[in-house]
Amino acid sequence: xxxxxxxxxxxxxxxxFLTVNVAVPNMxxxxxxxxxxxxxxxxxMEEHLSNQISQDSQTDLNVLTAQLKIYNNTNQVLTKTKxxxxxxxxxxxxxxxxxxxxxxxxxxxxVKYKKIDISVYYQNEYGTVELKIYKTSNxxxxxxxxxxxxxxxGDVILLKNTKFELDTKVLIAESxxxxxxxxxxxxxxxxxxxxxxxxxxxxxxxxxxxxxxxxACQIFNTRLQLRPFAIIYCISTExxxxxxxxxxxxxxxxxxxxxxxxxxxxxxxxxxILIDLSRMNMVEVDKKSGVAxxxxxxxxxxxxxxxxxxxxxxxxxxxxxxxxxGFTFGGGWGPWTRSKGMCCxxxxxxxxxLGDGSIKELSEDGDLQARELLxxxxxxxxxxxxxxxxxxxxxxELPSELIRFEIEWNxxxxxxxxxxxxxxxxxxxPTIQFLKEWEDVINANRNLESNANYLNLxxxxxxxxxxxxxxxxxxxxxxxxVVHNCVMxxxxxxxxxxxxxxxxxxxxxxxxxxxxxxxxxxxxxGKAYGANMMSNWDRESFHTIKQLLKGEVQGKLSKSRxxxxxxxxxxxxxxxxxxxxxxxxxxxxxxxLLRSLTSPLILDGxxxxxxxxxxxxxxxxxIFYQDETKELESAFPYxxxxxxxxxxxxxxxxxxxKEEGKNNFVYDRxxxxxxxxxxxxDFNIPNxxxxxxxxxxxxxxxxxxxxxxYERLKEIKKKYSRDSLNHFRTRKTII
Numbered sequence: 001x002x003x004x005x006x007x008x009x010x011x012x013x014x015x016x017f018l019t020v021n022v023a024v025p026n027m028x029x030x031x032x033x034x035x036x037x038x039x040x041x042x043x044x045m046e047e048h049l050s051n052q053i054s055q056d057s058q059t060d061l062n063v064l065t066a067q068l069k070i071y072n073n074t075n076q077v078l079t080k081t082k083x084x085x086x087x088x089x090x091x092x093x094x095x096x097x098x099x100x101x102x103x104x105x106x107x108x109x110x111v112k113y114k115k116i117d118i119s120v121y122y123q124n125e126y127g128t129v130e131l132k133i134y135k136t137s138n139x140x141x142x143x144x145x146x147x148x149x150x151x152x153x154g155d156v157i158l159l160k161n162t163k164f165e166l167d168t169k170v171l172i173a174e175s176x177x178x179x180x181x182x183x184x185x186x187x188x189x190x191x192x193x194x195x196x197x198x199x200x201x202x203x204x205x206x207x208x209x210x211x212x213x214x215x216a217c218q219i220f221n222t223r224l225q226l227r228p229f230a231i232i233y234c235i236s237t238e239x240x241x242x243x244x245x246x247x248x249x250x251x252x253x254x255x256x257x258x259x260x261x262x263x264x265x266x267x268x269x270x271x272x273i274l275i276d277l278s279r280m281n282m283v284e285v286d287k288k289s290g291v292a293x294x295x296x297x298x299x300x301x302x303x304x305x306x307x308x309x310x311x312x313x314x315x316x317x318x319x320x321x322x323x324x325x326g327f328t329f330g331g332g333w334g335p336w337t338r339s340k341g342m343c344c345x346x347x348x349x350x351x352x353x354l355g356d357g358s359i360k361e362l363s364e365d366g367d368l369q370a371r372e373l374l375x376x377x378x379x380x381x382x383x384x385x386x387x388x389x390x391x392x393x394x395x396x397e398l399p400s401e402l403i404r405f406e407i408e409w410n411x412x413x414x415x416x417x418x419x420x421x422x423x424x425x426x427x428x429x430p431t432i433q434f435l436k437e438w439e440d441v442i443n444a445n446r447n448l449e450s451n452a453n454y455l456n457l458x459x460x461x462x463x464x465x466x467x468x469x470x471x472x473x474x475x476x477x478x479x480x481x482v483v484h485n486c487v488m489x490x491x492x493x494x495x496x497x498x499x500x501x502x503x504x505x506x507x508x509x510x511x512x513x514x515x516x517x518x519x520x521x522x523x524x525x526g527k528a529y530g531a532n533m534m535s536n537w538d539r540e541s542f543h544t545i546k547q548l549l550k551g552e553v554q555g556k557l558s559k560s561r562x563x564x565x566x567x568x569x570x571x572x573x574x575x576x577x578x579x580x581x582x583x584x585x586x587x588x589x590x591x592x593l594l595r596s597l598t599s600p601l602i603l604d605g606x607x608x609x610x611x612x613x614x615x616x617x618x619x620x621x622x623i624f625y626q627d628e629t630k631e632l633e634s635a636f637p638y639x640x641x642x643x644x645x646x647x648x649x650x651x652x653x654x655x656x657x658k659e660e661g662k663n664n665f666v667y668d669r670x671x672x673x674x675x676x677x678x679x680x681x682d683f684n685i686p687n688x689x690x691x692x693x694x695x696x697x698x699x700x701x702x703x704x705x706x707x708x709x710y711e712r713l714k715e716i717k718k719k720y721s722r723d724s725l726n727h728f729r730t731r732k733t734i735i
Contacts, residue, residue, distance in 0.1 A: 064109040066116050066135045066166045068144065072097040073173040074152070078122040078129065089118045089133075097122065107133065126174050127152035135166045144168045151175045180271060183250040184229045187273065190246050191232070195239065199279075201231040216276075217268070219257070220321070223572035224265035228255065228274035235279050237351055237359060237389040244387060245357040247273040248727060255730070256387050258296045259323020263575045264698045266383070266730040267326065277325070280389060285310050290395045291348060296325035296388055301530035308521070308529035312395035315343040318465075318489075320534035328391060329382035330694035331636045333644060335404075335491040335535065338442065338622025339462035340396060344378040344634050345624075349392030352377075352385065355723025360386070369720045376716045376734075379636025380709060381693050384734040385721045402522040403492040403499055404533055407507065408514045409434050410485045412469075412607070421607050423483055429512045431468060431484045431597075432590055438466045438488060439584060441506050442619040443642060445626045457502045459623050464490040465643075470613040470676070473600040479591035482598055489535055496520075540612035540650060573650040574674055576681040577695035578688045579620075579641040585687050592685040593645070601676035609666045611651045613673055618644040637707035638690055645688065646695045647680040649673045698731045706734065 072078050078097040089107050097103055109116050116135040121128060127150030135142045139161050146154035153175050160167035173179070188200070203213040216231050229252065234240045247254045257267040258277045268274055280295035283306045290312060294303065301320035307313050315336035317327050324343075332343025340346070349363040352373065362374040376385050409429050412421040444458040469485040492499045496517060503515060519532045585593060593615075602613055621642045624630070632639060651666055651673075681697060691697065693705040703710045713734045721728065726735060 062112065062164055064114065064116055064135050064137065064164055066105075066107040066133050066142075066144070066168075068105045068107075068131075068133070068168055068170055069102055070097060070105070070131070070170045071102045071172065072099060073171060074124060074126055075099050075174070076124040076126065078124050078172065081121040081123055081128075087118055089116065090120065093120050093131075107135075109135075122172075126150060126178065129154060129172055131170065133166075137163050139163055139166075142166050144170065146170055146172070148172070151178045180229065180252070183252050184273075187246050187250040187252055188230065190250075191243065194242055195232065199233040199235070199239075201233070202229070203227075218570060219260040219262070219265055219268050220570045221261075221263055221265055221573055222570045223574065226265055226268040227270045228268060228272045231274045231276050233276045233279050237353065240275060240277070240387055240389050241353050241357055241359060243273070243275055244353055248357070254727065256383055258325040259299055259321065259327070261319070261322045262326060262382075262696060263573070264696045264731065266696070266732060269730075275387065277389070278323075282390075283307070285312060285395060292393050292395050294324055294391045294393060296323065296391065298324045300324070300327075301534055303530070304533065305528045305530040307395065308398055311398045311523050313398045313529075314346055314393050314395055315340045317343075318535050320530060324391060325388055326382045327694065328393070329377050329380065329388070330696075331379045331638075331692065333618050333620070333692070333694065335463035335489075337463050337624070338619050339459070339493070339624055341624040341632075342379065342634070342636055343393070344636050345632060346394045347374065347378050347391060347634075348394050350374060350377055350388050351390035353387040353389060355386065355721050355725075355727055358722065363392075372716045373720050375633060376635055376713055378634035380706065380713045380716075381732065381734060383728050383730060384713070384717055386723070386728060398521075398523055399493045400523045401494055402520065402525070402533070403494070403496060403517055404519045404521070404535060405490050405492060405499065406514075406516045406518055407488040407490075407503065408486070408516075409512060410483050411514060412485050419608075420605060423485060427509070427512050428483050429509070430481050431486060431594055432479055432482075434486055434488075434507065434513075435466070435468070435590065435594075437507050438464075438617070439642070442621045443584070445621075445623055457498065457505075460492055460494045460498065461502070461622075462491045462493050463622075464488060464619045466617040468597055468615050468617070469607075470597045470599060470602045470615070472602045472604050473598055477595060477598055479594045482594055484594075484597060491533075540607075540614065571650055573648065574677050574697075575646060575648055575695045576677055576697040576700070577644055577646045577692045578685065579638050579690045579692065580617075580643050580645065581687045581689055582640045582642065583687060584642055585685070589686040589688065592683065596647075596680050596683045596685065599676050599679070601672045601679065603669050603672060606669060606673070609651075609669065611649075611666050611669055611673060613649050613676060616644075616646045616648065618646065620644065635706070635709040635713060637709045638692070641690070644692050644695070645685075646692070647677055649677050693732065696732055702732055702734065705732065710734075 076099050080093060080095050092105055092107055094103055107116050107118070116133060118133050120131045122131070123129065127148060129152060130147040132145045132147070142161055144156050144166065146156055148154040151174055153173050155171045157169040157171070159169065191200070201213055201216040203210050217225075217227055219226065232243050234243060244254060253269065253272045254275055255267060255269040255272045256275045256277065260267055277295070278297040281297040281302070282293070282295040283298060283303060284293045285291070285307065286293075292307065292312070292314065299321050300316045303324060304313065304316050313336075315332060315334055317332065317334040328343045328347055334343065349361070352360050352362060354360055360370065360373070362370045362377070364371065364374065366374070373385055377388065410423045410431070411425065413424050415422045415424060441458065441461065442464065465488075467487045467489070471484055474482065504510065507513065518535070521527060521529055521533045580589070597615065606613065620638065625639050651670060681699065690707055691700045691704045706713055717723070717734050729735070
């Protein structure tokens, strides 16, 4: 071959001799001729040769390839079935894929413009699998799919898809239902030598077992219906440890339940192992130190009675059936908060099962891990850090005299013309008047202008909340004149005469309200504390409503009025919350709060049907948290707030209504009431912030619940809970 060129002013003649071995395919000869033909300049010959080598390598990739990694994650061998229409790729697939193993395949087609197309079938006892591989130079047509039947599931993960290459992972496993039930079987089989049969509850094959299981599944919020695989009633820390480790080794999720009062149902869960601690209800009080060792299964009606018998008490809650554990870990607001603080402030020790199954004793003088975890339990929420099997709480001396009382304004009465409950009194009081008076009462210690006698009396109000009922929208809303039913609940340390003086000084116009002493306790009372002092501060009673509709009126100065029978029973409900900042609501905050309680989403006649919508304001402000010299080490972040605002909707159904089931006409109104809850959650009320984890609403971001403690709580969880896979996890745990 000749080529002419110019250089150094002279014409040069290049003669290139090409010798081609006859064994070289025609296509390769063509490539070489092509290289020579495109040499434009002898000085660039080396560059062109290098480029062509790269092009040759790319040309080799023009072979269609389909690479597969097939994972058999089942417990049985997958066997290839006979294919009547075998193609060239059929033999590339192994006859068997062992259980819990993988195989790698690479299918090739070296013919240009052709395709890879095959379907292969495998089967085992769980079902059948069809693998379909289709690869062309059109990457949008190329695909791998897996079709499974019976109890198998399949998934395809695409790793690479180019013009000539397809790379995928194929996962084949048993269905989650089959896997879980096999894991449950192994879990229970491992427990049978260590746990008595009557400690295990499961849905059985007969009606009686199914009824027993359904009852055991029930939590306090019947709006939520959850079905664990099994409920295990543990009676010791060692049993909790064994059950937890057994669940983890069999890849089963867990939940932990003590009292079952989690408003979002996170104390239980469908398709979980529910560790129930209700039978761990030991109570011992060290008379020298005053420290009570308390099992997590204790509920307040029993627990407070046992403590009162030893003339001591803890800052308990308002509902008799609430369990001590979740109450304390959420903070623990109640009728002692103004005087003694949240219950979490009294937690001085605990026993906990950590994420690795180890047992850790927590105390204030323990190692760093013990101190940090104990701090986290003091208001940092339940379940996040481990399973607590024992609490140690510092008690205080029970007062000699203790009074539970109520004051009601704008009382509902029966309008017999309409058969409705209405505020019919002529001497009605604008809601804002007694709202401000109640705020002045709880903040009296902040007010330096108050006289010493009043401040001294104010200290005897050891706890209080204020319930304000929501009403339908009204024309020309005015925050200064709108009227709502309102009930103040309180605990008073002292005599009835001192209480009367305090009320007369604190609230104007005695003729506008009803004052009732509902019970008396203390060292000298000689009564079962739990049965008599547990109040209904956070519930409305449909039983009472029906009494009013019948014209039955309770006495004004009853010395003992038992709790209405429906108030301690589970019921469907929804809760949300915020808190009032240190400076108080102010005029704009008052107006917004009362506007949120006056809504077109609240329908006239709801109360008569047993559908209740209202707020409860829980006082935090008082001598305990206003003492600036007090050094408090707890995760509860809202020590400086004035009070909580808890929005509530309950539909407390009578036996008659429950028997009607879903035919109950109250269901016509529930959606609007729940819409009201959502509106209130997002309502802009000046000088409010945060949310209280004990009044759990899953739609509120977790950080809001823990505020300034949030980052430290997360670090404690990561560093000290030994829960690397976050088994202690629900929607509102710290992580």
